[in-house]
Amino acid sequence: xxxxxxxxxxxxxxxxxxxxxxxxxxxxxxxxxxxxxxxxxxxxxxxxxxxxxxxxxxxxxxxxxxxxxxxxxxxxxxxxxxxxxxxxxxxxxxxxxxxxxxxxxxxxxxxxxxxxxxxxxxxxxxxxxxxxxxxxxxxxxxxxxxxxxxxxxxxxxxxxxxxxxxxxxxxxxxxxxxxxxxxxxxxxxxxxxxxxxxxxxxxxxxxxxxxxxxxxxxxxxxxxxxxxxxxxxxxxxxxxxxxxxxxxxxxxxxxxxxxxxxxxxxxxxxxxxxxxxxxxxxxxxxxxxxxxxxxxxxxxxxxxxxxxxxxxxxxxxxxxxxxxxxxxxxxxx
Amino acid sequence: xxxxxxxxxxxxxxxxxxxxxxxxxxxxxxxxxxxxxxxxxxxxxxxxxxxxxxxxxxxxxxxxxxxxxxxxxxxxxxxxxxxxxxxxxxxxxxxxxxxxxxxxxxxxxxxxxxxxxxxxxxxxxxxxxxxxxxxxxxxxxxxxxxxxxxxxxxxxxxxxxxxxxxxxxxxxxxxxxxxxxxxxxxxxxxxxxxxxxxxxxxxxxxxxxxxxxxxxxxxxxxxxxxxxxxxxxxxxxxxxxxxxxxxxxxxxxxxxxxxxxxxxxxxxxxxxxxxxxxxxxxxxxxxxxxxxxxxxxxxxxxxxxxxxxxxxxxxxxxxxxxxxxxxxxxxxxxxxxxxxxxxxxxxxxxxxxxxxxxxxxxxxxxxxxxxxxxxxxxx
Ligand code: SF4
Ligand code: SF4
Ligand code: SF4
Numbered sequence: 001x002x003x004x005x006x007x008x009x010x011x012x013x014x015x016x017x018x019x020x021x022x023x024x025x026x027x028x029x030x031x032x033x034x035x036x037x038x039x040x041x042x043x044x045x046x047x048x049x050x051x052x053x054x055x056x057x058x059x060x061x062x063x064x065x066x067x068x069x070x071x072x073x074x075x076x077x078x079x080x081x082x083x084x085x086x087x088x089x090x091x092x093x094x095x096x097x098x099x100x101x102x103x104x105x106x107x108x109x110x111x112x113x114x115x116x117x118x119x120x121x122x123x124x125x126x127x128x129x130x131x132x133x134x135x136x137x138x139x140x141x142x143x144x145x146x147x148x149x150x151x152x153x154x155x156x157x158x159x160x161x162x163x164x165x166x167x168x169x170x171x172x173x174x175x176x177x178x179x180x181x182x183x184x185x186x187x188x189x190x191x192x193x194x195x196x197x198x199x200x201x202x203x204x205x206x207x208x209x210x211x212x213x214x215x216x217x218x219x220x221x222x223x224x225x226x227x228x229x230x231x232x233x234x235x236x237x238x239x240x241x242x243x244x245x246x247x248x249x250x251x252x253x254x255x256x257x258x259x260x261x262x263x264x265x266x267x268x269x270x271x272x273x274x275x276x277x278x279x280x281x282x283x284x285x286x287x288x289x290x291x292x293x294x295x296x297x298x299x300x301x302x303x304x305x306x307x308x309x310x311x312x313x314x315x316x317x318x319x320x321x322x323x324x325x326x327x328x329x330x331x332x333x
Numbered sequence: 334x335x336x337x338x339x340x341x342x343x344x345x346x347x348x349x350x351x352x353x354x355x356x357x358x359x360x361x362x363x364x365x366x367x368x369x370x371x372x373x374x375x376x377x378x379x380x381x382x383x384x385x386x387x388x389x390x391x392x393x394x395x396x397x398x399x400x401x402x403x404x405x406x407x408x409x410x411x412x413x414x415x416x417x418x419x420x421x422x423x424x425x426x427x428x429x430x431x432x433x434x435x436x437x438x439x440x441x442x443x444x445x446x447x448x449x450x451x452x453x454x455x456x457x458x459x460x461x462x463x464x465x466x467x468x469x470x471x472x473x474x475x476x477x478x479x480x481x482x483x484x485x486x487x488x489x490x491x492x493x494x495x496x497x498x499x500x501x502x503x504x505x506x507x508x509x510x511x512x513x514x515x516x517x518x519x520x521x522x523x524x525x526x527x528x529x530x531x532x533x534x535x536x537x538x539x540x541x542x543x544x545x546x547x548x549x550x551x552x553x554x555x556x557x558x559x560x561x562x563x564x565x566x567x568x569x570x571x572x573x574x575x576x577x578x579x580x581x582x583x584x585x586x587x588x589x590x591x592x593x594x595x596x597x598x599x600x601x602x603x604x605x606x607x608x609x610x611x612x613x614x615x616x617x618x619x620x621x622x623x624x625x626x627x628x629x630x631x632x633x634x635x636x637x638x639x640x641x642x643x644x645x646x647x648x649x650x651x652x653x654x655x656x657x658x659x660x661x662x663x664x665x666x667x668x669x670x671x672x673x674x675x676x677x678x679x680x681x682x683x684x685x686x687x688x689x690x691x692x693x694x695x696x697x698x699x700x701x702x703x704x705x706x707x708x709x710x711x712x
Binding site: 030088089090129131132133134135136137152153154155156157158159160162163164166167168171172173174175176177178179180181263280282284285287289290292293294296297300301307310311314315317318319320321322324 | 366367368369370371372373375377378379380382383408409410412414442443444445447448450451453456457458460461462463464465467502503504506507508510511514515518522523525526527528529530538541668669670
């Protein structure tokens, strides 16, 4: 199963690359300034080269967030509601490990004849589309930690967040008459109690690493500047916490840090040994989509001046014109 | 000029019976939806969280409901009183287009029992384009019922109330132009956040303008279509003289839309994408061809003079405007992974049922309320 392949349905070639840039120059005057990351923002580093695909994080995430097992349709005849085997994010799954495979799939983190893992969940955008589109403030971004949470008691189930998230994160449970939006909330309930996100807590290799974004950035810097092959102590759980590190060597990373700039930047960052698009991470430009759509709304509806002026103008004209042709209309019976 | 009168025709006809049957089928599937969830009826999924219930029933449906908006602009703002006979039928179709669009929203909402949160000031999120659309559409439904109220008041003989309402009608006429301008453009703005998932053939900063202009054109097209079909069906005097004058207005709007669409495509260097072989590109051309055909008929005197060509062009405009919306929301949209979407039969039946209910109520209203002009001979 090549879970991260794309099917080109209804689309022409060249579309994906062309769509990777918003019309930035043209929008310079329209877009509002991008949001800045909070100095105390917390984040996560997922290093695909460290991930061994054990899915301990998937199980821990389920337990920590009381999510039900997820069994794909094609496995239901032998897997009866016990073995959680999610293949993608869904209304029942907040976190999933997917695999890239190519050819003989012999070597880890090789694009040709290799394989690689990727973990998918909310990236906790700096300027999140889901927060911007939600009509009832059910999606909220914490001003200090930057965690993006969801409140089902407010949510009306319009699914604009599902449609709008550039990373394809929020999921609606379509098979439940009382369905909800499911989305990783960075285990904010555990963080409130001083614990760390369940997925980072259980990760045996430190592939999922929790910490303040600033320290995450420093750790990324250390990994990317060290020569491949040099010994490195990969922290586990939370950066700076006194857990024994995973002593290994620096792998061959592809260039770039996914999440540093994508769609205005995210608090979850990725390092990988094969190109990010191969892992199913969408190719996105730097502009946050929310800055564009909000900029347009603010331009058109600034203090509601335009609508009020238009209303007064229309009302004046309508009144004058109606008085004028009240006479041409025959009186009604 | 004659006055509006109810059409003296039987309410029970083969047509209305078929419509009733379609409505009943739709309600059956809606029952299933409420008992077992959206997924039990509709093919919408994580990649395509919005299907035809949003795009056809609400986004296209309200554009079909823009007759009242388009005529109010012409009659009340641009002072073209001669079109007044077309006003009430236009308002009536708007009334149902919008009221049923609002109804469709409710059954499409995954957590409809929270819908009232849209009205709670401490929950609303003013940056959300959807909030603007929701509040503005709700307000406009109320305005439409008020604009149409004189028909009820006349029927019930409540001339006193009608006189008071008439005195204040200019307020509602103004709102009846302002609110659709706002939310029809916002239906385009809703896609601005989709930049990374939408084909550049549709994604542009001009989406709000393209949406509101095409909604206006569709509004006039609905009025023309309706006037022609209704006068044919019920053998009323033809409104073609009036319609052919209206045609030039629609023609100019359509040309304006095409110019904006194409200048923008060239300015963004998106035109080469229109020459890549794919279903979406094919539909892009169909959409533009329909608009072009309508424009050509409406701007040429020969086209305007022919009732048949005018009717065809009005239909082309409605189809083109609908396809433009369908393309922008679903076809030109690229989900992030392996998802595809095609509406299921029950899903289609619900949308067909909503449209049937619209036509049915329209027929009932024109037969019981003073909506149409020119039926005096049949009294
Ligand atoms: S990844 Fe999607 S769901 Fe998560 S914060 Fe960003 S926009 Fe919201
Ligand atoms: S589905 Fe819920 S959380 Fe998502 S945008 Fe709609 S109301 Fe907000
Ligand atoms: S942070 Fe918590 S909710 Fe998010 S993926 Fe990790 S365990 Fe799941």
